[in-house]
Amino acid sequence: MAIRCTLVNCTCECFQPGKINLRTCDHCKHGWVAHALDKLSTQHLYHPTQVEIVQSNVVFDISSLMLYGTQAVPVRLKILLDRLFSVLKQEEVLHILHGLGWTLRDYVRGYILQVGSMPPKTFT
Numbered sequence: 001m002a003i004r005c006t007l008v009n010c011t012c013e014c015f016q017p018g019k020i021n022l023r024t025c026d027h028c029k030h031g032w033v034a035h036a037l038d039k040l041s042t043q044h045l046y047h048p049t050q051v052e053i054v055q056s057n058v059v060f061d062i063s064s065l066m067l068y069g070t071q072a073v074p075v076r077l078k079i080l081l082d083r084l085f086s087v088l089k090q091e092e093v094l095h096i097l098h099g100l101g102w103t104l105r106d107y108v109r110g111y112i113l114q115v116g117s118m119p120p121k122t123f124t
């Protein structure tokens, strides 16, 4: 997936996880969230009146934007994720969380208590 940078005047076309800091783009040196916003806006998540069928792979993409390489979820993003997860089956939610290095407990808490191994790289 190509995630453009949303900062004005930035021509970066695709987020590239940094070698030192996963959440900093190697192309343009801007942060992950600046890029993630591009993806979010294309998913119409901020138009709750449009009922959409949420598919688990779409939820995975969005979740990865928020959870991948981080150890805490900002509250506003967590509310969004909770809404997305509420339409999925529990197994699907667990699968997504585990794929991103999170357990359900950590997710419910909002941050990872014990920093273990980093999640597998999902960007190619």
Ligand SMILES: [Zn+2]
Binding pocket: 005, 006, 007, 010, 011, 012, 025, 028, 029, 030, 034
């Ligand atoms: Zn940028």
Ligand SMILES: [Zn+2]
Binding pocket: 004, 005, 012, 013, 014, 015, 016, 025, 026, 027, 028, 029, 030, 035
């Ligand atoms: Zn970038």
